[in-house]
Amino acid sequence: MNSFKLISAPEPPSPHKKSSPGQSFTLVKYFTLSSLILMFSGAIILSTLHTHLVRNLLIEKSEEYGNLLIENLNHQIFMQFLLPVYFQFGQIQLKDPDQFQRMDNVVRNTLHSFHTDMVNIYDLDNVISYSFNPEIIGEKDIGGAGYEKAMQGESTTSFIQIGNQWEMLFRIPRITRITTFAPLRMEDSTSSLSGPIIGVVEIVQNVSDDYKKIFRLQIIVILTSSLVMGFLFIILRSIVKHGERILEERNEEQLRLKEEVNRNRHLSALGEMTAAISHEIRNPLGIIRSSAELLQTKMNRLEPGNTIADIIVEESTRMNAIITDFLTYARPRIMSPIPCHIFDIISKNKLFLSNELKSGSFDLHIYCAPKVPEIIADPDMLYQAFLNLILNAMQAMPEGGRINISILNGPGRVHIVFEDRGPGIKDHILEKIKEPFFTTKEKGTGLGLGIVEKIIAAHGGKMEISNRQEGGVRVKVSLPTTEPAETA
Structure with a gap:
């Protein structure tokens, strides 16, 4: 008889098993997605800071521009209005229509092509002596803190935005103005504005268009960053999906091969056992069949109606067919x-x-x-x-x-x-x-x-x-x- 061996079960996996490729890939996926989110957030923050800096630069440049505008206006008023009118009339009275018209021509010609919404000139008693808006001429004590500081020789600038709550929430006001108060001075012999203060000039600049351009720039920067990051996200997502699909296919293939190896190992052991048993059974079965055939011949001659030998031959043939199937499965021919x-x-x-x-x-x-x-x-x-x-x-x-x-x-x-x-x-x-x-x-x-x-x-x-x-x-x-x- 052939000897048989029990096949030992496969060893259990070690508790200190290394992380699988799927786990490593998952960590890489989450790390990559987190990095992309951080990059996107950083791009939005940088674009916001950039536009904030541009906005502050606009305010700063507008202040400088307003001061230069007032300085030029101060010089033109002194040279083209105060001196000629004083020598002609002996005194300055803007209530006089001719003097007012002359002042208006000087101011408007000086500020021509500049984005100036309003110009107000205050006298030493905080009374508006000249304005683009004739309805407020003669109004008193509306200069506020800007007037007070200008009377002390200090120029001030204020930033004013007008809009409803939604416009202010999204930082897109309808109107954005910069108001500058500066002293109006007499010029000395060197043409420098260092003489005594004779009044206060208020100039209101409309920078709504520039401010809206900055807002559009901010939107463009944010949209561009979003599109670039979105495009990178789509590419990364497709790469990750493709990697996941490849990894899943490999894992499935690996699992299938592992199951097939285990199945083949099991079937191989089963086939060896089946072949050995079939071989051992076939020899005595052949003797039984040949003896039954001999007995069948004698029974047909001595007792024709007896079918015992026929049954033995038939069942032996069936058993031989079964054993043939076993051997064919266990040991296929070349x-x-x-x-x-x-x-x-x-x-x-x-x-x-x-x-x-x-x-x-x-x-x-x-x-x-x-x-x-x-x-x-x-x-x-x-x-x-x-x-x-x-x-x-x-x-x-x-x-x-x-x-x-x-x-x-x-x-x-x-x-x-x-x-x-x-x-x-x-x-x-x-x-x-x-x-x-x-x-x-x-x-x-x-x-x-x-x-x-x-x-x-x-x-x-x-x-x-x-x-x-x-x-x-x-x-x-x-x-x-x-x-x-x-x-x-």
Whole structure:
């Protein structure tokens, strides 16, 4: 007797196992996405700070511009209005229409083409002596703190924005003005404005357009940053998705290969055990069968009606067929590949089963697509595999019926599809249908499909089993048109 060894279970995984590639990739993904979010936030903050600096620069430049404008206006008023009017009239009285008109011409000509909304000139008593708005001329004590500081020789600038609550919330006011108060002085002989203060000038500049340009610049910067970051996010997201998909495929492939290795290891041990047992059983079974045949000959001569010997021979033959299946599954024969055509092999199957097909009311229809190429295969092994599939289809329809076999062309492969019109296979059975020794039949070893799958795999092909929507089972066998890599 051959000795048998128990195969030890695989070692459990170590508790100190390194992180899997999936975990590492997940960390990289989250780190990359976090970095992108930080970059996007930083870009928004930088764009906001940039526009804030530009806004402050606008205010600063507007203040300088207002002071220069007032200085120029002060000089023009002194040279073109105060001196000529004083020498002509002996005194300055803006209530006089002629003097007022002359002052108005000097101011408007000086400020021509400048964005100036309002000019007010106050006398030493805080009374408006001149204004672009005639309705406020003569008003008193409306200069406020700006007037007081100007009387002390100090120029001041204030920033005023006008808009509703939503406009102010989003920093887009309708009107933005810069108001400058500065002293109005007499010029000395050197033409410098260092003389005594004779009044106060208030200039209101309208910088709404410039402020809106800054706001549009801010929007453009934010949108540009958002678009760039969004584009980077889409690219990164696609890369991450592609990486995840590749990693999932590799993990699935690795899991499939691991399961296949474990399954093959299990089947290999099972096959060795089966082969050893079958070999040990076959020898005494052969003796029993030969003895039964001899006994059958004598019983036919001495006691013709006795069927005991016939039963022994019949059951011995059935047992020998079962053992043959065991040995075929455990130790498949070596392939002898030659050029052959699938249609010829299946035609031989049909010819061999012609009596069974006729007696069982089966209609076996073979369809072969045009230009199906020959394949390099062992025709005898494929004959055995196809025969098993046809017999399975016949057994699925005890009352007879139609069996369709289609030979189709594919890219680099030949597809053979077997279809019956039986009751089909239940889902929970379909998952186990290829497992060795699993069968739903009262008689059978459960190795038929296992042998078929081994033969197909030896040819570099694959077999798929599914239920048809119309009822029945579909078995699809795919074989390469080139020589298979395996030869056993």
